[in-house]
Amino acid sequence: MSRILATYRVQVRAAEIEAIAAALALEQSVETPRDVVRDPFVRDEILARVERIRPVSVDTHEVTLALAPITTGNDPAQLLNMLYGNSSLHAHVELVDVTLPQSLVEHFPGPRYGIEGLRRLTGAHGRPLTCAALKPQGLPVERLAELCYTFAKGGVDIIKDDHGLADQSYSPFDQRVRACQRAVERANRETGGRTMYAPSMVGRPEALYAQARLVKEEGVGAVLLAPALIGMPVFEELVSRHLDVPVLAHPAYAGAARVAPPVLLGTLYRLFGADAIIYPNFGGRFAYTPSTCRAIAEAARKPWQGVRPAMPVPAGGMTVERVPELIEFYGPDTMLLIGGSLLQAGEALLERTRAFVGQVAAQTSAAEVR
C-alpha cells in the first residue's frame, strides 16, 4: 500500500530527534504509547513509520512520516487530522511538505478549471489575468455595482468582492450579487468584453448552499471562498457538489505560519479545488518573502498527478507601477490582483483601471517581441 509522506520541520537538536520522530509517528497515527499497539493490523498497517530524518541546522531537523491513506477515510477533514491534527498544538513542529498517493488524490476534486479554464472563460491568452477588488465594505449595493461597472468597462478580467463583504445589512448578499452581476453584464455588452464577477461567499454551511444556488440562478461567473474561514472540508464539498464555476481561494484566517504556506495555500487548497489561489505577495502589506511566494506559485502550477494547475494570484497592497516587476517574476500564468491602489484613483478610477489592464497587455506583448 502506497503511503502518504508528511514532512515536519522540528525545532530540536540531534540528540533528541530520534525520540521526537518516534513520538510524532505515534501522535499522528494511533495516539497511544507504543506498548498499547498489540494488534498486528494496527502495528503493520495503521501505525505511522518514520521514513527519513534530515538535519537542517544544529537545532532543526526535518522528519518525514509515512502515514496510512486508509486512516483518512478519503475525507478532507480527516486528511487534515492525520497530517497535522494533534501536532499542530506543538509549537516546535511545522508541517512543511505533503506527498499523496494517486489513489488518494483521486478522491478530491482539484481545480475543475485551473489556469487553462480561466483563460478559456475570460479569453485572456498569453498574458497574466487581471483582477480588481470591490471595497470598502459598508458601501451600499448601488455604489458597489457602480464600481463593478467601472472596473468592467476598464477591462479587468475578474472583479472579486473584498473578502470582508459577507451577508451584511448594508449590502446583503443576494441584492449585491444581483446588482453587481447585472452591472458587469451591462459593461460586457457595451465593450464586448468577458469580465467575470466573483462574489465572496462566507457563512455557515446552510448559508453557503443558499449562496451557491443564487450564484447559479444569476449566472455569476466565479466565486471567492476563504477555505480557512469556512472550513476546508466545507470548501471541498462546495467545489465538489454545489458550484459549477471557477473558485478563487482567499487566504483569510489561514494563519499560515504553522503550516508552510506553499503546502497549505498551494498544495491543499489546490487539491480541494481552488482554480486560483490568492496570497500576500512580497513587498506589499505582508511579510512573505520572494522565495515563499515563488514556492506558493510553484506548488499551485507544477504538474501534479493529473490535478489541473491552479492560477497563482499575488495580492495584498499591489500597485499598477509594480506590474512589470510582477510579470518578470511570475511569468504569464498568473492573475494580478490590485485592490485599494486602484480605488485611490477616486474619480479617475476608469482611467486607472485601463492603465492597469493596458500595462499588463503591453508588458506581455513586449516580452513576446523580445
Place this chain on the structure above:
Amino acid sequence: MSRILATYRVQVRAAEIEAIAAALALEQSVETPRDVVRDPFVRDEILARVERIRPVSVDTHEVTLALAPITTGNDPAQLLNMLYGNSSLHAHVELVDVTLPQSLVEHFPGPRYGIEGLRRLTGAHGRPLTCAALKPQGLPVERLAELCYTFAKGGVDIIKDDHGLADQSYSPFDQRVRACQRAVERANRETGGRTMYAPSMVGRPEALYAQARLVKEEGVGAVLLAPALIGMPVFEELVSRHLDVPVLAHPAYAGAARVAPPVLLGTLYRLFGADAIIYPNFGGRFAYTPSTCRAIAEAARKPWQGVRPAMPVPAGGMTVERVPELIEFYGPDTMLLIGGSLLQAGEALLERTRAFVGQVAAQTSAAEVR
C-alpha cells in the same frame, strides 16, 4: 453602538506601534488605504478604531481595536474574518483577547448543557467528571465495543472516541456507534451507572449531518467534534441545528500558537457551543504551561454574559497517578480525561479504570472532609 474589542499582541517597538496599530485597524475592517474611505457611514460606523495601545515589553505591544459588530452579519465565519482574517497572515500579530457586545453573543448558541448539564446527565456531583478514550484506531468494531464495555463497567462518566476515529473501512462510523452505544447501555444496565458514549464526528458537512442523524436515532449521549478540523462555522451550525446532546470540543488542528489558546479554545469554542473543552494539559505530551492551562479553564468557566460555563477537560498524556495534583489544580468543575495510560493496563483494564474512578471519588471526599 457597542463594539467588539479585539486585542492583538504585536511584535514591534514603540517607534512603529502607532503606524502599525493604524494599519491593523484598516486591515481588519475596510482593507483599503485610509484615503479610499470617503463615505461617511463607512468612516463612522465600519472603520475599526484603535482603542488602546499598551506596551508589554521593549519590542512587544498590545493593540486593542474596536470593531463594528454589524460587519459580522451575526455569522461565525464572518466573525472570525473580522477578528483575525488577514492579520493571521502577519507572523508578528497574535490575537490574544476578544470582548463581544451582548447583542452579538446572543446570536450564538454557547454551551447548551455546560458544566451543570453534564453533571445532571451523568449524575456526577461535587467531583470532577472522568473520561476515557477509545483507541487505537485500526481496531475492529467489536474490539472497540469491548473496550467501551470495560470502561463503562469501570464507571467512567464519558467514553470518547479517539479523535483519530473517523468513518474508516476498519471501523465504519455507523457500525461503530451502534456497537459502542449498545455496549455502554449493557454495562449501565448491569451497574446501574450512567456512562455516556461520545463518538467522534468528522467529515464534510453532508457526512456530519448524516452522523448527527445516526447519533439521534441510536440515543447516543454525547459527541466529540474538532472545530478547527471541520471548520468553526460548521461546528456552530451543528450545535445550533443538528445536535441535541452535549458536545465535547477537541483541539486537533487548532494550531493554537497563532490565536492565544484561552481565546480560541476557551472563549470561541464556548461561544460556538462546546459543553466541554479538551486541551493539552501541562506536564503531558504537549508544551502548554500551567498558566496557559489555568487561563483556558478560566475562559471556559468564568461568568460570561449569560453564556453557560463549559467544562474544562485537561488531557494529553495524563495518568491515574496525577489525579490528586489535577484536582488540586483545577478543583471539581473539571473533567479528567485519561487515554493511553489506561489502555497500557492491558488485561487489567477494568481494574485500572476502577482505580481512576475511585481515585477521583476518594480525592474529592477527602477534600470535603478537610
